[in-house]
Amino acid sequence: MLALAMMLATPAAQAQDLSIPYETYTLDNGLKVIFSEDHSVPVVQVNVWYHVGSKDEVEGRTGFAHLFEHLMFQGSENNDQDYFGNLQEVGARVNGTTNGDRTNYFEGVPSAYLPLALWGEADRMGFLVIDQERLDNQKEVVRNERRQRYENRPFGTSWVTLQDKLFPVGHPYHHTTIGSHEDLDAATLDDVQGFYDQWYVPNNAVLVVAGDFDPATAKGLIEQYFGTIPAGETPLPERVVPDTNNFEMTEEVVVRQEEQGVPYAQVWMAWPSPALYESGDADLDLLSSLLTDGKDSRLYGKLVIEDQIAKSISAYQVSRYLDGMYVIQAVPAEGHTTDEIVAATDALLAEFMEEGPTETEVSVGKVQYEAQFIYGLSTVSAKADRLNSYNFLAGDPGYLQNDLQRYLDSTPESVLQAAKDTLASPGRVVLHISPPAEAAQ
Amino acid sequence: MIFLSLMLACPKQVEPVVEMAPPAPTVDRSKPGPLESSNFTLPVIQTGTLSNGMKVVVVENHELPVVQVRAVFNTGSWTDKAKHEGLASVSMDMLNEGAGDRDGKQISADLKALASSVSSNASSDSATVRADSLKKNLEPTLDIWAEVLLEPTFPKSEWTRIQNQRILDLESARTNPDSMAWIVTDRLIYGSTYEGRTTTEASLKAISTKDMKAWYQTHLVPSNGTLLVGGDITLAEIQPLLEARLGSVAPGKAAVLPEIETIQPTETTIYLVDKPGAAQSMVKAVRFVPARDQPEYWDLMVGNSAWGGMFMARLNMNLREDKGYTYGARSGIYNNQAGALWVASSSVQSEVTAPAMSELFAELAQVQAERPLTVDEVEYAKSNRVLGYPGSFETVDYLVGSRSTVWRYGLPENWEEMYIPGVQGVTPEKAQSTFVEQVASQPLVVTVVGDLASIKAPIVALGYPVVVLDLDGNVVEDN
DSSP: OHHHHHHHHOOOSSOOOOOOOOEEEEOTTSOEEEEEEOOSSSEEEEEEEESOOGGGOOTTOTTHHHHHHHHTTSOBTTBOSOTHHHHHTTTOEEEEEEOSSOEEEEEEEEGGGHHHHHHHHHHHHHOBOOOHHHHHHHHHHHHHHHIIIIITSTTTTHHHHHHHHHSOTTSTTSSOTTOOHHHHHHOOHHHHHHHHHHHSSGGGEEEEEEESOOHHHHHHHHHHHHTTSOOOSSOOOOOOOOOTTOSOOOSEEEEEEEOTTOSSOEEEEEEEEOOTTSTTHHHHHHHHHHHHSSTTSHHHIIIIIISOOEEEEEEEEEOOSSOEEEEEEEEEOTTOOHHHHHHHHHHHHHHHHHHOOOHHHHHHHHHHHHHHHHHTTSSHHHHHHHHHHIIIIISOTTTHHHHHHHHHTOOHHHHHHHHHHHHSSSOEEEEEEEOOGGGOO | OHHHHHHHSOTTTOOOOSSOOOOOTTOOOSOOOOOOOOOOOOOOEEEEEOTTSOEEEEEEOOSSSEEEEEEEESOOGGGOOTTOTTHHHHHHHHGGGEETTEEHHHHHHHHHHHTOEEEEEEOSSOEEEEEEEEGGGHHHHHHHHHHHHHOBOOOHHHHHHHHHHHHHHHHHHTTSHHHHHHHHHHHHHHTTTSTTSOOOHHHHHHOOHHHHHHHHHHHSOGGGEEEEEEESOOHHHHHHHHHHHHTTSOOOOOOOOOOOOOOOOSSOEEEEEEOTTOSEEEEEEEEEEOOTTSTTHHHHHHHHIIIIISTTSHHHIIIIIITOOEEEEEEEEEEETTEEEEEEEEEEEGGGHHHHHHHHHHHHHHHHTTSOOOHHHHHHHHHHHHHHSGGGGGSHHHHHHHHHHHHHTTOOTTHHHHHHHHHHTOOHHHHHHHHIIIIITSOOEEEEEEOHHHHHHHHHTTOSOEEEEOTTSOEEEEO
């Protein structure tokens, strides 16, 4: 049985064809359009990315990109009502998200309602209604989002601390996307207008239409609704080009936080790591797989299954446009401490740096990623978002195959090298969060 | 200035547009109507039977080269006996910790090499062993799945580890506002029979691997289950593979799920649970309503949609979009074999907990009197349900999950076909009257988890009976 499994673990040297078919063109005002037909269900996805995220926020306005995303749902001149209003009526699945790098908006509508979706997106791109009442209301909503998803959730603010300590002051990822109450509260109508004029312009956006639609019809509708929206007048800032290790972290920062309402202690170890698609990025994903994916993996197998000093442990590479962050996160088993976990992890990593991974570990990791790519294409909305993501982050909507190939091209040597480049550095953040001492068992 | 901006934009995409005309006045920006609709056909469901009588249901979907197989059983944590709460759930957890000749590590390694997964879990009224595989690795994946399903070894050493993990999970649930609210609510609405008696550290420590084996042998027998398959596969392909692995297993005697007591409140009562320092309060209001096999089902579903079941419904538009008290508020109907539970839920800013609850009660009062659901609101909710339905059928997960629901709850085999006509048949009058009769005019169990030091007094002032409980169900204070 083992022999059979090993045989199957050998991935194809060349990935199977996973491409998402697409065509692309650009309007005179700079709006790039990407089409991808897929008639599997009678639904069409409209997916718009604006190339602005919390990394682009100015000092004193953390959380603003996300607050602005909320305002995009509050009405526009020709559609002056809640954005969900016209779309929920036709059973659409609608939302928007903001992260450090970008803001996206999407709706999956029954095919017949493509005009409605394009009309709505164009109207808020060109004719957003900005007023104090809507701003004040959404400030409260977003501050409640912060309370719900960060403050009132056990360990919910860990990420705020990690980014604060890992990325230096002034780094675009120093703060998290949700921002601070103080900064959210300080946002003014002028900020909203300025942000809209600067970033929400056709030449800073890409429109993907994917699914069950006729390209000729869509082209006509796009010209009608988006064609006359003027390009931005304010110059877009030059994109910062990702550069591995463009900041140096030379020392370990240890943070010990006591928090009301957490059930047990937990620890995060975080290192600065390569940006998305940079050399070492895919290798670090493969490293995560061999460290903590499965009961026979090195770190999970040792700490959770064999020695049982940890309840759980997971390693993952957080790949982003400008810089990455490699994280190992663990909960100690009853009777054990976060310090024991850190020591055991360091010992195991040191051993790993001597030995390096086996051929099998790396090839099994490749098999995992190949499957993940396939499962990642199970909905048209995921494909639409991926086209936009590749377009922005890799500069090529058709990057899917190359993306997978990065994993297939990895070797035990390249995985080891990436591990050394990232994890052997003394510069890292170790964050311990535990219940208040008096409450500890 | 314009020149500069063009230089900085992605140069290969942008034609130099020196003079950009303002929006032409001729552009029609009025709300557009629909194009011609595309056809939608429900997926074909094929059925076979193994030689031991086990039914096989297949829903094909050839979009991706993946296959999902679920063995679903009519059992679950409702079979847990007193002092052994958690038995069904941990027994299901333990299935892939050792099976046949493989130990847990080997199972994990073999699956990883195939990029497959085999998972098992129990809910209150079901237990499932599920395999997800790339088509090309289906057979070796099914070998492991069948071993896990048929030959689990329940190793003691692994139980020690999982027991410790589960105890920490319990502690975690007791700090999460949503699960805290459910711990308390379940105890109030299911009474002494089942779900209210949640798993405890003591009950986990009382469970032995021998108990698990006995539970497994009683409940995971072919006559108590069914096989559901979806993805890049046909009945002709899968049936022999399942027959070879399961066909000769004796059907066994089906265990029966016990009857579950459900308790309807007789007077709206607010139950408070303290979470000192909480930035928000978790508010849940619940009561039992007619389930899917009852004639009122479609009317209630549509009425609830309009009142609280979606973003644009009254509840969310009031609490979030008007007042800004919360990130979101919804009501929904959740089904299990004991019945259907109506739940309105929101996590609201601590300072405005009582005003938010007051709005919730006011929405329920107003829909009965001065603001009945309008024809527009009901037609909007129907349209949302009907037009949104076809999009659900995109993933293998949904296709198989939907068949699991039909089987577990004994719904008509053509349930998916009934959905659109069922919704379309609801009249505004029936949506209104059923929502009022079943929900708005009825007593509710209201649970609030939050910082009692700051939120309690204004809640007491709302005028409803208030009881302060701890997470173990003990009454701390009764007003």
